[in-house]
Every structure is written in C-alpha cells, then in structure tokens.
Amino acid sequence: MKWLRRLKPARQINRSFAGSLALFMVLALVGAFMIMPIVLMVMNAFKPLDELFYFPPRFFVRNPTLRNFTTLFTLMSESWVPFSRYVFNTLFITGVGIFGHVILASAAAYPLAKHKVPGKAFIFSIIVLSLMFAREVTAVPNYMIITALGVNNTYWAVIMPAFAMSLGLYLMKQFMEQIPDSLIESARIDGANEYVTWWKIVMPNVRPAWLTLTILMFQALWGETGGQFLRDEAIKPLSFAMQQIAMGGVARQGAFSAVSLLMFVVPVAFFIFTQSHIIETMATSGMKE
Amino acid sequence: MKTLAKYKHSYILMAPFLLLFFLFNLLPVLISMLASFTDFNMLQWPSFVGLENYARLFLEDDVFIVALTNTMIFAVVTGPISYLLCFTFAWIINELSPKLRAFMTVIFYAPSIAGGVVFFVWLYIFSGDRYGLLNGILLNLNFITEEINWLRDVDYIMPILILVQLWMSLGTGFLAFIAGLQTVDRTLYEAGAVDGIRNRWQELWFITLPSMKPQLMFGAVIQITGSFAVAGISIHLAGFPSTNDAGATVVTHLMDFGTFRFEMGYASAIATVLFLMMVGTNKLVQKMLGKVGE
Numbered sequence: 394m395k396w397l398r399r400l401k402p403a404r405q406i407n408r409s410f411a412g413s414l415a416l417f418m419v420l421a422l423v424g425a426f427m428i429m430p431i432v433l434m435v436m437n438a439f440k441p442l443d444e445l446f447y448f449p450p451r452f453f454v455r456n457p458t459l460r461n462f463t464t465l466f467t468l469m470s471e472s473w474v475p476f477s478r479y480v481f482n483t484l485f486i487t488g489v490g491i492f493g494h495v496i497l498a499s500a501a502a503y504p505l506a507k508h509k510v511p512g513k514a515f516i517f518s519i520i521v522l523s524l525m526f527a528r529e530v531t532a533v534p535n536y537m538i539i540t541a542l543g544v545n546n547t548y549w550a551v552i553m554p555a556f557a558m559s560l561g562l563y564l565m566k567q568f569m570e571q572i573p574d575s576l577i578e579s580a581r582i583d584g585a586n587e588y589v590t591w592w593k594i595v596m597p598n599v600r601p602a603w604l605t606l607t608i609l610m611f612q613a614l615w616g617e618t619g620g621q622f623l624r625d626e627a628i629k630p631l632s633f634a635m636q637q638i639a640m641g642g643v644a645r646q647g648a649f650s651a652v653s654l655l656m657f658v659v660p661v662a663f664f665i666f667t668q669s670h671i672i673e674t675m676a677t678s679g680m681k682e
Numbered sequence: 683m684k685t686l687a688k689y690k691h692s693y694i695l696m697a698p699f700l701l702l703f704f705l706f707n708l709l710p711v712l713i714s715m716l717a718s719f720t721d722f723n724m725l726q727w728p729s730f731v732g733l734e735n736y737a738r739l740f741l742e743d744d745v746f747i748v749a750l751t752n753t754m755i756f757a758v759v760t761g762p763i764s765y766l767l768c769f770t771f772a773w774i775i776n777e778l779s780p781k782l783r784a785f786m787t788v789i790f791y792a793p794s795i796a797g798g799v800v801f802f803v804w805l806y807i808f809s810g811d812r813y814g815l816l817n818g819i820l821l822n823l824n825f826i827t828e829e830i831n832w833l834r835d836v837d838y839i840m841p842i843l844i845l846v847q848l849w850m851s852l853g854t855g856f857l858a859f860i861a862g863l864q865t866v867d868r869t870l871y872e873a874g875a876v877d878g879i880r881n882r883w884q885e886l887w888f889i890t891l892p893s894m895k896p897q898l899m900f901g902a903v904i905q906i907t908g909s910f911a912v913a914g915i916s917i918h919l920a921g922f923p924s925t926n927d928a929g930a931t932v933v934t935h936l937m938d939f940g941t942f943r944f945e946m947g948y949a950s951a952i953a954t955v956l957f958l959m960m961v962g963t964n965k966l967v968q969k970m971l972g973k974v975g976e
Binding site: 412413420427437445446504505510516522531533560571604608612616656665 | 691706861910
C-alpha cells in the first residue's frame, strides 16, 4: 500500500482520499489510451520490414532491429548538401523565430493588457478574430506580400510571419491581465519606466506563459518545411529533407518509421525540458500582490 | 495629440508586432475577403462578381452542404468535449506531486506533438486489410469473419475521425490551462478553506475557475478555431476526396477549390463563411464563460 500514499495530492486542504483515487483511475485509463498509438509508433520504428506485414499483426516488436535507422543514416549521407546544413537551417529558423516572436508579442501584449491606450479593445479584437480565418486561402496574398518585400527564398520568408502570429500575443495578454495593478503601480513609484517595468516586473511574473509559448512556437517551426518560399537546397530545413526521405513508398516504409520517430523525439525532449521549468519555478510561488 | 504623447511608450512597445501583424496576418485576410466577391483564377486579373460565389455555395454546391454538416458535427461534438477534456485533465494533473505531474503532462500532451507524423500509426491501426491492427485482432478473436475497410466505409469514417481528433486535441488549450493553474494565487485556497469551502469541487467552482477566466477564454478560442478548421486528419485518414465525400469538411472543400481548381474567389467565399461561423460561436461561448463561478 506504500505506493498509494504517494498519490497524495500536493495540496492538503479540502482533499478526500476517495476523490483522489477516483480521479487517478480516470487519469490512468485515459492516459493509457493517449499513449498507446505513440508506443505503437516507437515499436514500428524497431520492427523489421516483415513484421510490419505479418498476420496476425502484433502490437509489440518481436525481433527489434536498428535496420530502419541505419537505412535512414545511409540516405542522409547521400543528400545533396551536407546533412548538417539542414540541421543548421532548422536551428536558425526555430531559434530566431521563437526568440523574436516571444519578445515582440510580449512587448505588444503588455500595453494591451495593462495600459489604457485608446483603441486597444479594437486592436485586440482584430488580433483574436484573425485567428479564425482559414490560412489555406491567405497563401496567395501572403506569397505576393513576401515577394514584394524581397525576402522570398530567404530564411526571413518563414521567420517574419512567425514573428507576427496572433496566438502568442493573445496568450501573453491573457496572462498579463492577471498581474495585480498594484505591482505595476509600485514599480512606477520606484521610478521604473515602461520598458523596465515590462522586462523586470511583468515578464518574470508571466514566466509560465512565455515558456508555454516557447513550446508552441518550437513545435510550429520545427515542422516547418519552407513550402514554396525556401527553394534553394542550402536554406531548406530538416523537416523538408526528412519528408523527401520518407516519400519512397513501401521500400522506404522502415526509414519512414525511423524518420517519424526522430521528428517526434526532438520536440518531446524540448517539451519535457521546458515544462519542467514551468512547474519548478511556480510550484511554490503563484502570483501574489 | 496629447493622448498620443501620453501613451508614447505603449505605442512604441506595440509598434513592431503590429506592423508585422498587419503585413503578414491582417492584410492577407483582407485581400482574401475582397477576393471572395470576385472571380479569381490566379492567371487573369480578378473580375467583380458580387455575391455570386456565396449564392453558388449555398444553392448549387451539394458537397458544401455535406462538408458543412461534418464541420458542424466536429464543432458541436469534438469542440466542447475536447475543451472539457483539456481542462479536466489539466486540473487533475495539477493535483499530483511535481514528478508525477511532469510525467502525466508529457503523456497527455504527446499526441498533439506527434500530430502530423503520427497519422501513419492510425492508418496502420485502421488499415482495411488483414494486416491492419484492429482487423487483425478482431479476425483473430473471431469477432468478424472478413476484414472491414474502416476508412473507406461511409458508416465508420466520421466516428474514427472524431476519435482521432479527440485524441489529438489536448494541445494549446491544455498547455495554457496547465500554465494557468500554476499562476493561481495559493493563498486564495487557504482563505477559501477558512471561509467555508468544504471540498475540491467547491474549490474548483468558486476559486480555481474564476481565477482562470483569461485562460478559459483563450482555450475556448483555440478550441473553436481547431474544431471548425478540421482538415488534416480527414485528408490523411479518409483520403482526399474521401469515399462519397463522407469525410469532407469546410476546410477540405476550400482546399479542393483553392489548391486544385484554382478558383480562389470561390475558396475565399468558403473561408469567409467559415470565419463568420467561428465569430458567431465565439461570441456565444464567451458569453457563457462570463457566467463561470457565479
């Protein structure tokens, strides 16, 4: 029964044991369903080709092999440009994209949440509404604008639109609204200007928000293939190269499983790393006046 | 002029984002909305046709009605369910000890990280031949005598799409809730206990939910945009076009015209109708959320 005691909730006020147990059962059941396809994906990456076409099909791998990965690495070494180039491109796009978006969106979110700027309700509602328009039809005007700015076929064709995503501003603004006005007021009385207040008072208080935003942006940019904008092989990102390798039909089925696993593992690792910081920093504090 | 000077710093902070937002976000949307009143095939200069695209959409396009029905099913079924799932699981997970909490967050969020790359796993599970996991298991246990073509059978397409959509839907909203629960002022709970809050359910309704209103509203918008714009899973699982268009959604219909038939004016009209549907739903949902904790 020792393990049961471990399930004790973190906070002790108003918690019945029966309630905790019931909730934990639900969590475990749904959790098993959530993780099942992911486990299957991992299993398939280590299955030899004949096990993928076996009757009756098996969930678990019987003779695990690294063949799929060695095939993948051989294909990688045969690529047009050195493979490290794709890795660099993705790191650059992802790094600059996340950093720029978090800074610009937070800077704009602060006045919208805490200043009485004329027209702020209008600006904010336009930004939220823009989330509701299907991106599939804006591709053509987007292409024209990016070409007109002369950034087509450069990293910036992907990075600059990422800076301007509505999601980050919306998320940051919602969290900043919860900061007590008295906190900002006292910073002003201490002589801090708006920029210092934003950077030194507001940003540390919404740390869970921008760490969450970092996770979301990483996922969005990591999977970015560059589409019609990144045409030179030397500036194409990793996910494009991976996509090329995976598109080879049945013969590439094994390599495809390996590619999927690799493309999945990196964002998961980034997520685990960042998420642990959210929980760690906020476990004791919370937002106080 | 005086207010401009007074809020100089506010405008300076907002300017870079708003400029980029206008160029890459707002302007393309406005152009598309204008295009919905034209006949634009991407080769010739668009000519103004008034409301013709909209009339054709509702009066002549049978597939659009199917797509609209399916999208409404996604919006009405998966939207609210996955919103509740996002909050419920974020809340239960928040009750756990820090290590277990970190572990469970990864388990529940992993499907939305996997997103696009994991479709092939579902294809493998629901594959129509005997090598598919579900068919294999059911055949082996003699529940069925011949394999079912799950993703080509009109009766099964929508339920499967809904299941997979729900599986993937603990995403942005879920993360925002997790982060939001972390920022609730802990002293409120202690004060609440003194004021006579008896159990976790009262605590949830009277303290946690009202403290998280901004995140709840954010989550609702994300959920609406997600469930009205379902397209990827339909294309990957049910095929494009799907059998008898049983898996068509408004966005797959829009892509059909925008990407393959080069009828940008018509595709833009579809996008505008979808936009208005989302705006209306959002108005309604935000009104309901205003009542939380009262």
